[in-house]
Amino acid sequence: MKCADKKGRTLTAEKSASGGATPLDFPSPDVSDFVLPGEPVGLIPRARLESGLIVTIESLVPPPVGEVDQIRLQYARKNSDEWTTLDERVVVGEPEGWKPQDFTIPSTFLVSAENEGAFELRYEHLHWAGNDSISPSVRIHIDKVPPNGAFAPERMVFDFSSPITDATFGEHDYLEARIPPWAGDQVDVQVKFAWLKAELPEGPGDVVQIGPFPITPYGTVRIPKAQVIAAGNGRCCGIYVLIDKAGNISRYSKYQLMDVALNQ
Numbered sequence: 197m198k199c200a201d202k203k204g205r206t207l208t209a210e211k212s213a214s215g216g217a218t219p220l221d222f223p224s225p226d227v228s229d230f231v232l233p234g235e236p237v238g239l240i241p242r243a244r245l246e247s248g249l250i251v252t253i254e255s256l257v258p259p260p261v262g263e264v265d266q267i268r269l270q271y272a273r274k275n276s277d278e279w280t281t282l283d284e285r286v287v288v289g290e291p292e293g294w295k296p297q298d299f300t301i302p303s304t305f306l307v308s309a310e311n312e313g314a315f316e317l318r319y320e321h322l323h324w325a326g327n328d329s330i331s332p333s334v335r336i337h338i339d340k341v342p343p344n345g346a347f348a349p350e351r352m353v354f355d356f357s358s359p360i361t362d363a364t365f366g367e368h369d370y371l372e373a374r375i376p377p378w379a380g381d382q383v384d385v386q387v388k389f390a391w392l393k394a395e396l397p398e399g400p401g402d403v404v405q406i407g408p409f410p411i412t413p414y415g416t417v418r419i420p421k422a423q424v425i426a427a428g429n430g431r432c433c434g435i436y437v438l439i440d441k442a443g444n445i446s447r448y449s450k451y452q453l454m455d456v457a458l459n460q
Contacts, residue, residue: 247303267320352376378413
């Protein structure tokens, strides 16, 4: 791919314009402050997307006093060679030497519905003497889609039927339920759940949840008997939400009202 600077110079990803420095002479963007370890590579927590992100070039050989370098932070989708500039800086050589340069990945880019999945970041360095270079790229991954997408996960599955009595617990101090499969991410997913009297309230943010705990499809959760007792007898239900590695939270699950008749 070729990129043209404001003076009309062209730059390829294999060789600098002057034939001198190669792309490896310029550092790749440092994203270590905001990406999570493991898979997918470069995953950014959902909570960090709203305010924008900063990458900084802490140290670099500056241009001579009075000379000018131009540095651009650019992105491309995975496996694409179409690079777009996110932010840029004009660096004028000063007697004090290099000053750290901050580049912003704007929140408008991060939260845009069309920007989902894996992207590459790089710097394009337009050198004062024409010794231009492109940095190695680094991966970031944007995930704004919660488990099961826009749909409520299926209801908990119990191995017993209504009504729930003291005998339902047997020797245990909990009720066990299975979490059915869901669409979307299957790895590093967690669950939070609750036992409620009657139906889910209009303000579900007030629901006191248990967890989070790691969960896999067909995995189990244990609803403490104390929670069932606290909710009281009558029509009750178990609900849950799923949380993926990025922190996206699913809708509340579907549920089935069950009769509770304890101490009777």
